Amino acid sequence: MNVVFWICAPLMVLGGLGLILFRKAVYSALSMALTMVCLAVLYASLDAPFLFAIQIIVYTGAVLMLFLFVLMMVGVDTPDSIIETIKGQRLLSALGALGLLALMIFSVGGAITAPSAGMAGATTGAGGNVQGIAQALFGRYVWVFELTSALLITAAVGAMIMAHAQRTKPKLGQREQAQARMKAYADSGSHPGSLPNSGVFATSNSIATPALLPDGTISEHSISKTLTERGAQLDSTQLREITAEAFAKAQRVPDEEDEEL
Amino acid sequence: MIDQYLYLAVILFVIGAIGVMIRRNALVAFMSVELMLNAANLALVAFAWHHASFDGQVASFFVMVVAAAEVVVGLAIIVSIYKTRRSTSVDNANLLSQ
Numbered sequence: 001m002n003v004v005f006w007i008c009a010p011l012m013v014l015g016g017l018g019l020i021l022f023r024k025a026v027y028s029a030l031s032m033a034l035t036m037v038c039l040a041v042l043y044a045s046l047d048a049p050f051l052f053a054i055q056i057i058v059y060t061g062a063v064l065m066l067f068l069f070v071l072m073m074v075g076v077d078t079p080d081s082i083i084e085t086i087k088g089q090r091l092l093s094a095l096g097a098l099g100l101l102a103l104m105i106f107s108v109g110g111a112i113t114a115p116s117a118g119m120a121g122a123t124t125g126a127g128g129n130v131q132g133i134a135q136a137l138f139g140r141y142v143w144v145f146e147l148t149s150a151l152l153i154t155a156a157v158g159a160m161i162m163a164h165a166q167r168t169k170p171k172l173g174q175r176e177q178a179q180a181r182m183k184a185y186a187d188s189g190s191h192p193g194s195l196p197n198s199g200v201f202a203t204s205n206s207i208a209t210p211a212l213l214p215d216g217t218i219s220e221h222s223i224s225k226t227l228t229e230r231g232a233q234l235d236s237t238q239l240r241e242i243t244a245e246a247f248a249k250a251q252r253v254p255d256e257e258d259e260e261l
Numbered sequence: 262m263i264d265q266y267l268y269l270a271v272i273l274f275v276i277g278a279i280g281v282m283i284r285r286n287a288l289v290a291f292m293s294v295e296l297m298l299n300a301a302n303l304a305l306v307a308f309a310w311h312h313a314s315f316d317g318q319v320a321s322f323f324v325m326v327v328a329a330a331e332v333v334v335g336l337a338i339i340v341s342i343y344k345t346r347r348s349t350s351v352d353n354a355n356l357l358s359q
Contacts, residue, residue: 009269016273016296019289020280028289032296035273039299042266046310048318058325063295063332070336071288074343085285085352093282097275104271108264116263117313132315133322141319148326155330162337165344 004045008038029067036060047119050130196222201239202246209234266307273300287339287349291332298328 011034018031040055119129126132137145172180185192196219199211210233211222218236220228227233273296280293302321309317343349 005265005269009265012269013272013276016276019292019296020276020284025286025288028292032292035296036299039303042269042303043306046266046306048306048309048321051306051318051321054322054325058329059295059299063329066332066336067288067292070340073340074288074349090283093279096282097279100278101271101275104274105268108267108271112263112267112311116311119310119313122313122315126315133318136315136319137322140316141323144323148323151327151330155333159333159337162334162341 001045008041012038025071033064050133198222199236202243208232210236212236263307263311270300270304285350287351291335
């Protein structure tokens with residue numbers, strides 16, 4: 001138990017320091033995962049196998065992965081500013097933390113003098129760790145247990161409401177879209193049929209390659225407007241030149257052979 | 262014997278508190294809050310071991326449930342702030358002070 005503690009405790013402190021010191025949020029999340037896993041090991045060493053499993057499943061598995069999901073969603077690259085917005089905030093928070101540490105160390109330090117009882121007696125009395133927790137959970141704390149279910153439901157509904165976005169315009173169905181297209185045809189004469197597909201060249205058939213019209217100009221409708229706005233559009237005329245050069249060479253080769261003969 | 266666990270819990274709690282105070286990224290500040298909750302959990306489990314009773318372990322279990330609910334709502338708030346303000350920095354959520 002002592003050995004486990006002295007292996008895990010430094011790792012946990014390192015993980016905690018990594019959490020607050022890494023500039024990149026993903027590294028912080030991974031240091032947090034290290035701390036969580038080591039904490040689970042400490043639970044196991046304190047004769048709490050049920051909490052060991054719950055810690056890994058709920059914290060490392062669910063909560064931290066949720067953090068990573070959100071991190072990926074809101075942009076991993078968002079830099080954390082180093083500028084102090086409140087003057088002297090670092091110094092004050094360092095002082096506050098030092099005070100908190102001193103207060104808790106001194107209050108905890110000499111408080112416990114009695115030797116620890118250890119979980120062994122309680123576990124054998126209840127017939128196992130999970131049985132003991134179940135007796136407490138569904139006996140003495142059953143009302144609290146019921147309340148947590150209400151809490152979880154409220155949290156789930158709250159998250160759904162928070163993530164829900166009201167539509168500003170009603171969604172267009174197939175009928176409305178067809179009508180709009182025919183109306184545009186009647187008003188401005190734009191083609192109501194499907195748009196031309198992207199260009200297919202010898203070296204590229206990507207959707208970012210615009211198709212060429214018979215006169216050699218680029219057809220703007222053949223690639224998505226989003227790609228054009230992002231600047232992902234490839235240069236079709238350049239792609240065509242490669243093929244044109246290859247054709248020119250292919251035509252020249254038989255001529256040279258003829259001369260040799 | 263239980264002392265070392267309590268000292269570790271105190272150190273982790275203070276590290277979490279520092280994280281909440283100095284980090285500007287809302288997600289990292291939130292993770293620091295999780296670290297503080299975990300430190301409290303460690304103290305609860307250590308005391309359960311000290312007193313040979315399951316109450317501490319059950320309390321730690323309830324803390325985990327509350328933390329899970331808190332993470333769900335908190336991350337939803339961060340995502341909806343990010344949707345409107347394109348930032349997760351706690352400094353940028355200053356609409357009420359302007």
